[in-house]
Amino acid sequence: MNKQWTIGKIKEFVENNSESKLLTTEYHGFSQKLLFKCTCGSNFEKTFKKFKNNNQRKCDVCQPPKAAR
Ligand SMILES: [Zn+2]
Numbered sequence: 001m002n003k004q005w006t007i008g009k010i011k012e013f014v015e016n017n018s019e020s021k022l023l024t025t026e027y028h029g030f031s032q033k034l035l036f037k038c039t040c041g042s043n044f045e046k047t048f049k050k051f052k053n054n055n056q057r058k059c060d061v062c063q064p065p066k067a068a069r
Pocket of ligand 1: 058062
C-alpha cells in the first residue's frame, strides 16, 4: 500500500507541508538524500522519509536533529 512518490509529488508535498523548497530534480527512492533549501537560506540534505515521517522539515540549524536542550 505504499504510495508511489514522484519528484513532482514530493515537490508538491514539500511546498504544501513545509516552508522549505526542494532543489533536487530527480527521485530514486526513499533512501535517496534530497536537497532542500531552508527558509534561512541554507541548503540541507535529508531523505524524503525523514522529511515526511520524522517531521524534519528544516535545516539542522533551524531544527537540530535531536532535541538536545
Ligand atoms: Zn534553516
